[in-house]
Structures are given as C-alpha cells and as structure tokens.
Amino acid sequence: MASRPEQGGGPGAPAEAIPVSVCYADVGRIWQRELSLPAGSTVADAIEASGFRREFPEVDPTRSGTGVYGRRRPLEHVLHPHDRVEIYRPLVFDPKESRRRRAAHKAAAGQRAQVARRG
Structure with a gap:
C-alpha cells in the first residue's frame, strides 16, 4: 500500500508559500519586488524580505504609511496570495x-x- 504524502510536505517542510509583490513609487522611478512568502506573513514581513530598507534607508514605512491595493493597511496586516504591498511616500x-x-x-x-x- 503506497503512502500518501502529507499536506504541506511533512515535518520540517516550509509552510505553504504565497506570491506577493512589494512596490514603491519614487520620483521618476517605480521599484517593485516579487516575493514568495510563507502563508501568514504580514506587510512588515514582506517589506523586510523585499530589501526595501536597504534600497531606501531614508523612507520609514511606519511614518509614510503602507497599504494593499490602494487601501491603507498596518504593518501587522496578514497578506493573501497575490497581494501588492504598497509603501507610500510622505505628502x-x-x-x-x-x-x-x-x-x-x-x-x-x-x-x-x-x-x-x-x-
């Protein structure tokens, strides 16, 4: 009798991954990264994994604001597959x-x- 593989790949396997993108529109350029994150990841997790803080150390997402598809969302917001995390510029x-x-x-x-x- 053949055994069925466990859902999620068995013990020690990574959690199901979800595709998300992180974007920031700077003056004159648009920065975007496509990521694959574990299910249950937050906006903060996506920003950290994207390398945004290395690229734009002068921009603080906690002050300028973040959102998902044009709707403001806090850094603790849990992401869904194919969400687009947006980091806003200060006004x-x-x-x-x-x-x-x-x-x-x-x-x-x-x-x-x-x-x-x-x-």
Missing part, C-alpha cells in the same frame, strides 16, 4: 491647503474677469 503638500489655494486662485481669476468685462 509634500497638505491636500486641504492645496485645495484652498486653488479655490482662492479661481475666485481671484473670476473677479479679474468681471472687472475686465465692466471696464
């Missing part, structure tokens, strides 16, 4: 302040146009 401008400036600029342009029509 250069406050989006609310930028919106206020655009609105003020648009209002000022509208006032200048009204004055020009009257003149």
Whole structure:
C-alpha cells in the first residue's frame, strides 16, 4: 500500500508559500519586488524580505504609511496570495491647503474677469 504524502510536505517542510509583490513609487522611478512568502506573513514581513530598507534607508514605512491595493493597511496586516504591498511616500503638500489655494486662485481669476468685462 503506497503512502500518501502529507499536506504541506511533512515535518520540517516550509509552510505553504504565497506570491506577493512589494512596490514603491519614487520620483521618476517605480521599484517593485516579487516575493514568495510563507502563508501568514504580514506587510512588515514582506517589506523586510523585499530589501526595501536597504534600497531606501531614508523612507520609514511606519511614518509614510503602507497599504494593499490602494487601501491603507498596518504593518501587522496578514497578506493573501497575490497581494501588492504598497509603501507610500510622505505628502509634500497638505491636500486641504492645496485645495484652498486653488479655490482662492479661481475666485481671484473670476473677479479679474468681471472687472475686465465692466471696464
């Protein structure tokens, strides 16, 4: 009678591996690594395994933020097969302040146009 192999490869075998990618969009370039990690790995595990910290020592993912497919996720988030871990850049401008400036600029342009029509 032939024996069936155990699920997962038997004692001492690595856990089932899941494919994931880690990416970071820097100014002018996109950095990406494809990885195979043990099931149950976290965002932090993927970042560590990718070599990101060696490539970008000036970027701290704990401060700039991380996500999976455009949704913010903490470093403790457990990954699923084919997840794309994203490391975000710190914001250069406050989006609310930028919106206020655009609105003020648009209002000022509208006032200048009204004055020009009257003149």
